[in-house]
Amino acid sequence: MTVATLRVENLRTHFFTRHGVVKAVDGVSFEVRAGRILGLVGESGSGKSVTGFSILGLVDPPGRIVDGRILLEGRDLRALDAEGLRALRGDRVAMVFQDPMMTLNPVLTIGTQLAETVRAHRRVSRAAARDEARAALARVGIASPDARLAAYPHQFSGGMRQRVAIAIALINRPALVIADEPTTALDVTIQGQILAEMQSLVRASGAALVWITHDLAVVAGLADEVAVMYAGRIVERGPVDAVLDRPLHPYTRGLVDSVPSRRARGEPLRQIPGMAPSPAALPAGCAFRSRCDRASAACLAEPGATLTRDGREVRCFHPLEAP
Template sequence: MAAPTLEVRNLRTHFFTRAGVVRAVDDVSFTVERGKVLGLVGESGSGKTVTGFSVIGLVDPPGRIVGGQILFQGRDLAKATEAEMRDLRGNRIAMIFQDPMMTLNPVLRIDTQMIETVLAHKKVSHEQARQRARDTLGMVGIPSPDERLKSYPHQFSGGMRQRVAIAIALLHEPDLIVADEPTTALDVTIQGQILAEVQKLAQTTGTSLIWITHDLSVVAGLADDIAVMYAGRVVEHGAVSDVLDRPLHPYTAGLIGSVPSRNKRGEPLRQIPGMTPSLLSLPPGCAFRSRCPRAAEACLAEPEINEILPGREVRCFRPLTETAEQAA
């Protein structure tokens, strides 16, 4: 089997603010194989977006990567220079942002914004760049791309803008796309179309995807693997069907329990009590302890992430394994 597209090892990205050091990403590891989709799941503030920005090298001060490796096709991006990163960005690694209303520059035409991306990485003529832009727009399902190239972003709907953003990400057929909640701001039907589109494109081009979201139902249909983040750490990592069917970490179980489903009609939705703790003042021990129904003495110590079942990694002293279930 070929080397994975991306291997993140013990990544730490901290923000050095006046109020103290915020450990937005603290010891995060995961792997994305070629052509596979990793769902990065967590609540707001769990560090999933910062993880994405770390991979593409766009963590802005006061934040910086303080430790770990980001191996992209065997090359450590945490040590790459800005010029090397610029070469990769938009070319081999692309990113799609959350809010399509904000990602396109309002005062530049679509063609300008697409052609500049082509020309940033390929020595081709302006005309060839335009053709590439037009073809890619057609590929993501934008009708009459020739005309649309001459439009400004405000002349597009939200869903169309996200398609344009996706087209820009696809211009150079990247090996990896970091998608930061790209469907959150869209309505459900458009979301469905975009998901199907992206899945098809990833399969045909062999592109790997990191799909950042808080929506488990999106991950269920799209991802191959899933990494659940809580307070800057991965608390559970495994194949998507395993994790969703039989969560091991109480937090994952809580997240799944809080998704509305047809089987529980009429019942109040379960929710995880409490809030995500402030990353500035994390309590010692397991960060989820104060909200965890299974918390015990042992949880006062720092849990490590361990492979407790084949292919199932979890950061918990009291995981929801069969035996633990019986004991409880």
């Protein structure tokens, strides 16, 4: 059996604020293999983005990874010093951000921003870096890449900018790409194009992809596996079809039900009652219990992970089906 491209074990990233410790990520474990796509799903504040930044070693103070292991191709990233992490970022592991209007530097040309990514990791001439930049733009479907190298971000549309950001992320052929809601800020049609392209680019290069999103529809069409996060923990994880068709955790069920579908037209959408708890003041035990109609006294303790026959994992004392 080969080593997983990314293996996260019991990751805990906490923020030490004046108002107390915020446990943004609190014991998250998952793995992604080469060529596979994992959808990391959750509401705002569930800790999915912090998980992504933790993997890149880009958690800013007052945040800190306090426990756990992050293994990229078998190497523990937490054992690396700042320079070791820098050398990996943009080379073996890359990230695409949510808002393409903000991620590119407005005062540098596209060509500079692509070429500097190459030259940060490999000793190549300016001309060679520029050739790679041109090729990378062509790969993400930007017409006349040669002329576009000299353009500035404000001369591109949102969708085009996200393509450029993807080209930058993929230019050094990383083993792992973390995409933090890269289509949320785009039009639906552009969203579809980017999704399809991202999928084929990753498949072609054999990279592993972690797709962070709150949109279950995107996950359904894109991912192989899905991990559902709630209040800093993964509550359910498994193959995407199984989890979305027959959710085991009441929270997953609630998420699936709150997606508008064509079948249920006219019926009121089902909502999850209540609000997600503040990550600064999480209740003991299962964090979802105050919103859950299946909760019992047992839920005051923290549920452990239960493995099911079909290779899924769920953290619940009262799953919707016997695992």
